[in-house]
Amino acid sequence: MKNPEHMNRIGVFVCHCGINIASIVDIEAVTKEISKYPGVEFIKDYQYMCSEPGQMIFKEACRSGQIDGIVVASCSPTLHETTFRRASIEAGMNPYRVEIANIREQCSWVHHDEEEKATEKAIDIMKSVIERSRRNESLTEVSLQTIKKVLVIGAGISGMQVALNIANSGVETFLLDRQPSIGGRMAQLSETFPTLDCSQCILTPRMVEVGQNKNITLMTYSEVEEVSGYVGNFNVKIRRKAAYVDWDKCTGCGICYQKCPKTVPSEFEQLIGKRKAIYTPFPQAVPNKVVIDNNNCLYFKTGKCRLCEKACPLGAIDFEQKERIEEIEVGAIVVATGYDLYEKEKIEEYKMGYCEDVLDGLTFERLLSSSGPTQGKLVRPSDGTVPKEIVFIQCVGSRDPDNHLPYCSRICCMYTAKHTMLYKHRVPDGQPYVFYMDIRSGGKNYEEFVQRAIEEDNVLYIRGRVARLYREDDKVVVVGADTLSGKTIVIRADMVVLAMAMRPSGGIEELSKKLKIQVDGNGFLSEAHPKLRPVETLTQGVFVAGCAQAPKDITDTVSQAGAAASKVLELLSNEKLLHDPITSWIDEELCAGCGQCVSQCSYNAIQLDEKKRKAFINEILCQGCGACIVTCPSGAAQQKNFTIKQYYSMIESLV
Amino acid sequence: MNVQLSSEELDNEDIDKIIEISGANLFACYQCGKCTAGCPTSEFMDIPPHEVIRLLQFGQIEEILCKNTLWICASCITCAVRCPKGVDLSKIMEALRQIFLRKNVNYVHPNEVPNEELQTLPQIALIANFRKFTH
Numbered sequence: 001m002k003n004p005e006h007m008n009r010i011g012v013f014v015c016h017c018g019i020n021i022a023s024i025v026d027i028e029a030v031t032k033e034i035s036k037y038p039g040v041e042f043i044k045d046y047q048y049m050c051s052e053p054g055q056m057i058f059k060e061a062c063r064s065g066q067i068d069g070i071v072v073a074s075c076s077p078t079l080h081e082t083t084f085r086r087a088s089i090e091a092g093m094n095p096y097r098v099e100i101a102n103i104r105e106q107c108s109w110v111h112h113d114e115e116e117k118a119t120e121k122a123i124d125i126m127k128s129v130i131e132r133s134r135r136n137e138s139l140t141e142v143s144l145q146t147i148k149k150v151l152v153i154g155a156g157i158s159g160m161q162v163a164l165n166i167a168n169s170g171v172e173t174f175l176l177d178r179q180p181s182i183g184g185r186m187a188q189l190s191e192t193f194p195t196l197d198c199s200q201c202i203l204t205p206r207m208v209e210v211g212q213n214k215n216i217t218l219m220t221y222s223e224v225e226e227v228s229g230y231v232g233n234f235n236v237k238i239r240r241k242a243a244y245v246d247w248d249k250c251t252g253c254g255i256c257y258q259k260c261p262k263t264v265p266s267e268f269e270q271l272i273g274k275r276k277a278i279y280t281p282f283p284q285a286v287p288n289k290v291v292i293d294n295n296n297c298l299y300f301k302t303g304k305c306r307l308c309e310k311a312c313p314l315g316a317i318d319f320e321q322k323e324r325i326e327e328i329e330v331g332a333i334v335v336a337t338g339y340d341l342y343e344k345e346k347i348e349e350y351k352m353g354y355c356e357d358v359l360d361g362l363t364f365e366r367l368l369s370s371s372g373p374t375q376g377k378l379v380r381p382s383d384g385t386v387p388k389e390i391v392f393i394q395c396v397g398s399r400d401p402d403n404h405l406p407y408c409s410r411i412c413c414m415y416t417a418k419h420t421m422l423y424k425h426r427v428p429d430g431q432p433y434v435f436y437m438d439i440r441s442g443g444k445n446y447e448e449f450v451q452r453a454i455e456e457d458n459v460l461y462i463r464g465r466v467a468r469l470y471r472e473d474d475k476v477v478v479v480g481a482d483t484l485s486g487k488t489i490v491i492r493a494d495m496v497v498l499a500m501a502m503r504p505s506g507g508i509e510e511l512s513k514k515l516k517i518q519v520d521g522n523g524f525l526s527e528a529h530p531k532l533r534p535v536e537t538l539t540q541g542v543f544v545a546g547c548a549q550a551p552k553d554i555t556d557t558v559s560q561a562g563a564a565a566s567k568v569l570e571l572l573s574n575e576k577l578l579h580d581p582i583t584s585w586i587d588e589e590l591c592a593g594c595g596q597c598v599s600q601c602s603y604n605a606i607q608l609d610e611k612k613r614k615a616f617i618n619e620i621l622c623q624g625c626g627a628c629i630v631t632c633p634s635g636a637a638q639q640k641n642f643t644i645k646q647y648y649s650m651i652e653s654l655v
Numbered sequence: 656m657n658v659q660l661s662s663e664e665l666d667n668e669d670i671d672k673i674i675e676i677s678g679a680n681l682f683a684c685y686q687c688g689k690c691t692a693g694c695p696t697s698e699f700m701d702i703p704p705h706e707v708i709r710l711l712q713f714g715q716i717e718e719i720l721c722k723n724t725l726w727i728c729a730s731c732i733t734c735a736v737r738c739p740k741g742v743d744l745s746k747i748m749e750a751l752r753q754i755f756l757r758k759n760v761n762y763v764h765p766n767e768v769p770n771e772e773l774q775t776l777p778q779i780a781l782i783a784n785f786r787k788f789t790h
Contacts, residue, residue, distance in 0.1 A: 389662060431662035455683045460665065460712065463686070484686045485709045488657045 009041040010130050011067035013058055015049035015074035017104055022047075024108040026119040030073075033123050037130060041067050050080050055087045062091030069133045073101040073126050094138035096581065096641060101129035128650040135646045139581035142619050146232035147331040148572050151176065153224060153511070156184020157203065158546025158557045159336035160210050165565030167215035171572060174328055175210065176219040176238065178507075181285035183207055184338055188268060190368035190376070192554060193418040194449035200371060204284045211286040218287055223507075225325060227514045228604065230621050231541030232331045232577045242323040244292035245278075249316035252280060252288030256308035256317065264296045270363040272381055273373030278308045278317075282371065292317075332541045332568045333515065335525060336561065337508055339547035342397040342405065342501040350396075350498070353469025353476040356382040358496045361415055368422050378426040380495055383474065386427055387494035391478045392416045392434045393466045397501035399437065405501045407522055410551040412499035413440045417453040419497060424457040432459045433491055435466050435480045443555065462489055469496060502551040516602065517542050525549050535564040543567055582640055583622035584629060586615045590636035597628035597637050658713055667714040669754055676750035683740040684708045690734035690744050700724040704734055704744055711747070716754070725751045726787055756786050 012034055016022035027045050035043045042061055046054045049072060061067060070093070072084050077100035085095035103122040111118035150166050152159045155177035163175040175182065187207075189199035210216055219238060226237040257276040266275035268282050275281075277296040280288060298305035299319060309317040341360050344350070350358070357380045359367065370376035380387050394412050397404040413436065420432040439461075441447040453459045466480040475492040482489050504523045512519050517537040518526040525544045528536040535543050545564040546557045571577075584605075586597075593613030598606045605621035606628060608614070615637070617628075628637040635644065674681060684705075691703040701722035702710075710718050719725065728748040735743040763784045768776070 429662075431665060433660065451683075451685075454685070455680055458682055460660070460682075462660075482658075482709070482713075485706055485713065487713070489660055489713075490657050491660045 008039040008134065009067045010039050010069045010071060010133060011042040011061050012040055012044075012126065012130070013049050013054075013061075013070070013072045013074075014043070014045035014103075014126075015054070015072065016045065016047045017075060017108075018047065021074075021104050021108045021122075024112055024115050024118045025103060025122045026115065029119055030122050030126070034126055034130075037127060039134060040130065049074050050083055055083070058084060058087050059091040062088055062093045068093075068097065069136060070098045071101050071126060071129050071133050072098065073103045073122065073129075075104040076100070076102050076106075096139040097133070097136050099129050099133040099136065101126045124654055127653045131649040131653045132646045135643065135649065136641050139640060141578040141581050142583075143576040143578055144230075144232055144620050146572055146574065146577055147234075147329050148172070149328070149330045150174070150332050150334065150568055150572070151234070151236055151328065151330040152334045152336060154184065154336035154338055154505075154546070154548065155179075155182035155210075155218075155220065156336065156338045156546065157186040157206070157554055158338065158548075158561045159184070159334070160206055161558050161561035162334045162336060162545050162565045162568075163216050164206070164210060164213065165562055166568055167213045169565075169569055170215065171569065172215050172217070174217045174219055174330065176222050176224065178221065178223050178241075179281060180221045180243070180289065180291045181281050181287070182210060182218065182220060183282075183284075183286070185362070186554060187282060187284075188270070188362060188365055188369075190365045190370070190372070191418065191422060193414045194443070194445045196418070196421070198370070200284065200369075207284065207286040219326075220287060220289075221291060222326075224511060224514060227333070227516075229329075230603075231539075231571070234330050234333055234541065236328050236330060236333070238326045238328060240324050240326055242294075242321045243289065244294065244297075244317065244319055244321045245290050246316045246318050246321070247287065247289045249314045250289045250312075251314065252285070252290065253313070254280075254290075255311045255313065256290055259307045259311040261305065261307060262296055262298050264293070269373050270360075270366050272359075272363055272366060292319075331572050332543065334543045334545055334564050334568060335511065335515065335517070335537075335548050336545045336564075337505050337511065337548040339502045339551065340505045342503050344396070344498055344500055346404065347396060347498075349467060350469040353471055353478070353496065355471060355476065356380070357387070357494065358469065358476060358498065360498050360500045361412070361419070364419055364497045368419070368426075376426075378423060385494070386430070388427070388430045389491060389493045390423055390427075390430060390432050390495045390497065391466075391476075391491055391493040392419060392432065392497045392499065393478075393480075394434065394436045394499045395465065395501075396498040398499075405503070405522060407501075407551070408440060409499075409502040410440070411502065411553045413438075413450065414443070414446055414553065416497075416499050417441075417450045417459075420453050420459040421457055424459070432457070433478075433493075434459055434461045435464060435478075436461055437463070437465060443553070464489070502547060504548055508548065515539065515542050517544075535560060535567050541571065579620055580624065581619070582624045582642070583619045584617050584624065584626070584637050584639050586617055587636045587638060588612075588614050590634045591615055591632075592634050592636070594633065596631050596633065600627045600631040602627065658715065660713060665714045667716065669716045670711060670714055672754060673711065673716070673747060673750040676753055677743060677746035679743050679747050681708060681711050681742070681747070684712070684738075684742045685740060687739065689737050689739065693733050693737050695731060695733065696727050696729055700727045704728070704748075707751070708742065708744065708747065716751075719751060720755050724748075725755065752787075759786075761785050762787075 081100050084098050088095050088098045107122050149172045151174045152163045155175050163173045167173045186203050192199050222238050222240045225239040229235045256278045260276035260278045262277040263274050265271040266273045278292045294300040366372040398409040441450045462482045463484045464481040468479050470477050476496050478491045480489050517539050520526045525548050527534050543564045545561040591614045595608050603621045605618045607616050609616050688705045691697050691705045730745050732745040735745045
């Protein structure tokens with residue numbers, strides 16, 4: 001690469017940012033000083049450089065042909081660098097000749113009580129950026145093709161919604177889930193707040209729609225094995241687990257599981273119901289195909305049985321089936337892996353009371369569900385009697401930064417209110433109690449819903465955390481306080497329902513590593529910006545939706561899924577994607593081919609040319625992080641427009 | 656003191672009476688405390704007005720009847736006017752007084768009142784004292 005020509009006709013624009021900069025930094029002194037600096041051809045200050053009139057001044061100067069490099073002294077480049085680079089394109093200049101000198105966040109804001117020093121510092125910052133911009137090259141963005149296909153990981157309500165929105169726009173979508181059926185958590189729920197419509201009744205039509213959509217390829221009973229590539233061009237290896245059933249032949253008739261002699265607790269029923277060793281998770285499963293659980297199947301355990309094989313009229317059972325790896329190429333990936341519940345075994349002070357009649361919220365959902373193990377009859381799992389005194393405990397594991405999880409799980413207030421109502425509808429003479437810390441019912445018609453539970457169904461809300469549970473005869477004694485009256489409350493309950501905290505579903509960390517996306521301190525996936533980029537991740541082309549990002553209810557999940565789908569479509573609507581040209585390059589004359597940079601690169605962007613013994617950088621993969629530059633012992637790795645020479649000249653201008 | 660809660664405890668005859676007399680939905684109260692904050696006489700009460708409702712929600716009526724609160728209440732209805740949930744606490748106070756009086760317990764016997772006091776005591780106060788005696 002040739003040494004860039006030194007630019008010696010720099011245009012400098014100083015922004016007042018109203019009073020943000022101008023009230024601290026003496027703009028007049030700055031302009032006077034900088035105008036004398038070698039190479040500065042033009043200087044202008046303005047109240048708001050980012051405003052339309054400000055940009056007009058900027059563009060006029062660009063067009064004048066008087067300058068060939070630009071420094072805008074203003075706020076952080078994360079805010080308006082793009083603004084001025086775009087303006088420079090409009091004015092016919094290369095955008096990479098525009099640099100920002102940050103004299104707001106790094107100067108006026110932090111030195112608001114020392115105006116003179118701030119002015120001096122502003123001058124220094126600007127001088128150093130002028131030095132850097134002198135050696136800036138004109139760069140062109142790298143363009144790349146996009147594959148117009150999408151992978152959605154997780155087929156709960158969130159993933160289904162993303163897939164439907166994308167597929168309905170005519171884009172081919174792969175919908176993956178590790179379970180045999182799509183549907184996710186929502187399929188397990190009985191009824192939904194605040195309207196109390198039956199969860200399966202509103203979910204199954206969507207599931208069928210997904211199953212019938214020609215643009216959606218279902219990949220259930222599968223997991224992501226490996227992800228390589230980059231935005232627009234991902235290559236994903238998918239492990240299709242062995243179902244031991246040929247799904248092309250299986251029609252889901254169910255004869256096999258009627259014949260299967262082995263009964264085990266059903267995960268779908270939260271272990272309070274049963275399934276066979278060959279099974280579909282629930283009757284409305286999509287795809288309606290059976291799988292054999294080889295950990296419980298008698299044939300796999302003892303080598304004998306094969307009753308299902310004999311029973312299957314279609315010859316679909318295949319005990320020899322092996323798992324296989326399938327490779328797909330997609331342009332974008334959406335992660336919608338959903339949630340699990342925090343384990344109730346972790347709550348030490350409640351353990352003394354644990355028995356079959358102390359349930360978590362999801363198990364209670366199955367107990368209420370008309371398709372559940374009791375057909376919606378509310379009875380105690382222990383002895384089949386109807387519980388007359390039932391205690392609901394909220395915030396179990398949530399909002400407990402010292403012992404458990406610091407965050408609010410967001411849905412428990414609402415589903416507990418729903419549980420109490422559904423309980424009262426089934427047991428009108430029963431008494432529900434709710435221990436709560438705060439009621440968080442911020443949603444359309446949510447507060448009214450909770451008030452309805454309290455006023456119409458006489459649910460007694462007690463403000464306080466339960467300190468302990470213990471068994472007494474066949475009851476569970478609940479000890480808590482009501483901080484409103486200052487009384488300690490003791491209830492001998494027939495059943496206790498714990499609103500366990502929500503956690504990201506298991507395996508999210510491994511998946512996030514494969515996708516090179518970040519998780520936050522609580523294990524949820526990090527969005528690129530909490531407000532302005534809520535469904536993107538910092539890895540381009542990877543998006544998030546649903547509870548994998550943070551706890552949320554169905555309403556919010558569906559909204560977020562729609563947002564993620566629209567961001568995916570926005571990305572894929574471009575024929576070609578443009579990639580930032582600020583990447584590394586290797587000075588072949590200096591490179592000794594040691595390969596240290598190759599091992600440091602997180603993006604697999606560097607390869608070693610074995611013949612030439614030189615490192616080689618794939619510009620499309622390179623994210624310009626700079627890891628190779630600091631690693632390289634010979635100084636061969638350099639970053640465009642961030643060269644060592646530029647840094648030296650910056651330092652020289654300061655000392 | 657621990658409060659044992661159970662449906663029997665909550666299904667209290669006196670509570671039903673209070674609901675019948677006052678016409679108020681005790682369970683609508685969400686304990687915001689605006690009644691207590693606005694009450695001109697709450698500082699003279701043994702327990703504040705909002706706690707009266709809380710205790711009623713727990714079926715703990717005896718705990719209220721032994722306090723002076725219901726007798727300090729001046730029925731100014733400031734609480735009722737301001738309540739965001741439409742719970743008329745002044746009517747509940749009146750219901751509590753009714754329940755108390757209907758228990759027909761005489762706290763002061765007229766024959767035992769010393770003569771000197773009879774001379775000075777206003778008649779209306781004397782009669783009120785028989786049953787409303789608030790310790």
